[in-house]
Amino acid sequence: xxxxxxxxxxxxxxxxxxxxxxxxxxxxxxxxxxxxxxxxxxxxxxxxxxxxxxxxxxxxxxxxxxxxxxxxxxxxxxxxxxxxxxxxxxxxxxxxxxxxxxxxxxxxxxxxxxxxxxxxxxxxxxxxxxxxxxxxxxxxxxxxxxxxxxxxxxxxxxxxxxxxxxxxxxxxxxxxxx
Numbered sequence: 001x002x003x004x005x006x007x008x009x010x011x012x013x014x015x016x017x018x019x020x021x022x023x024x025x026x027x028x029x030x031x032x033x034x035x036x037x038x039x040x041x042x043x044x045x046x047x048x049x050x051x052x053x054x055x056x057x058x059x060x061x062x063x064x065x066x067x068x069x070x071x072x073x074x075x076x077x078x079x080x081x082x083x084x085x086x087x088x089x090x091x092x093x094x095x096x097x098x099x100x101x102x103x104x105x106x107x108x109x110x111x112x113x114x115x116x117x118x119x120x121x122x123x124x125x126x127x128x129x130x131x132x133x134x135x136x137x138x139x140x141x142x143x144x145x146x147x148x149x150x151x152x153x154x155x156x157x158x159x160x161x162x163x164x165x166x167x168x169x170x171x172x173x174x175x176x177x178x
Contacts (some may be wrong), residue, residue: 039140
């Protein structure tokens with residue numbers, strides 16, 4: 001075995017050992033989220049635990065492949081990493097397509113942008129119009145500190161109008177300017 005191969009398997013072993021620890025932390029965080037009676041956190045329990053499980057399995061395959069110098073496990077590891085990267089790319093492109101037009105409009109006299117639902121994709125609007133989805137989203141927004149802190153941060157209407165609001169604050173916490 002050449003020194004380059006030994007170095008690369010050593011690096012793969014340690015990277016995957018660290019990602020196994022990360023995966024255990026992610027799964028633990030998912031379990032912790034499931035113990036809350038808050039539906040917002042509870043709804044993310046399975047996706048977070050699933051993400052941790054995927055990271056764990058891929059990392060174990062990479063770790064064992066590098067530890068045992070097993071080329072089959074290393075190929076499986078490489079293919080899984082490639083699939084994960086393609087999935088991230090597809091997710092990013094779809095998220096961009098869904099939210100592309102919803103970048104906000106400038107309103108004269110205000111430093112924040114105006115966000116309007118009709119700017120978003122028809123699929124996104126259909127998801128929001130589903131009463132089950134909207135009730136869940138609304139309950140998460142109401143419990144969020146984003147909207148509740150606005151009145152404490154901005155004491156006057158003029159301070160509020162001159163503020164640089166985040167998209168959530170400008171789009172969900174207040175009625176439209178018109």
